[in-house]
């Protein structure tokens with residue numbers, strides 16, 4: 001992916017994400033986070049999306065992958081309430097802490113996992129519609145899910 005002048009260099013990325021094992025395959029995902037864009041790998045030959053980033057398209061084995069922003073809408077596919085876990089900024093395991101794997105509208109089986117904000121845990125259910133939102137964590141934008149207004153939850 002061609003970097004524009006407003007995009008961070010690889011060196012800047014390494015500095016901002018010093019707690020992440022960055023490589024040339026996943027760097028586009030993390031660079032996107034700084035711009036509040038969830039950029040997932042999409043094959044420019046067959047159009048197949050995949051996540052986590054891989055060096056070749058799992059569908060057609062092409063290396064022509066482009067980090068492409070998703071619309072950020074989807075459905076809760078899997079929901080976990082964590083009562084304990086590693087200490088993390090803004091994470092309260094006493095509530096407990098919700099983690100949702102969301103199936104994105106772009107493609108069946110394309111899923112992205114994060115916490116859900118702005119809702120009581122009792123209102124979270126598999127099958128509910130969610131939208132991508134962003135919070136600040138460790139000084140950087142962090143993608144999270146929020147119940148969609150059309151989800152009937154709020």
Ligand SMILES: [Zn+2]
Pocket residue numbers: 043044045046047048057058059060061062
């Ligand atoms: Zn492909």
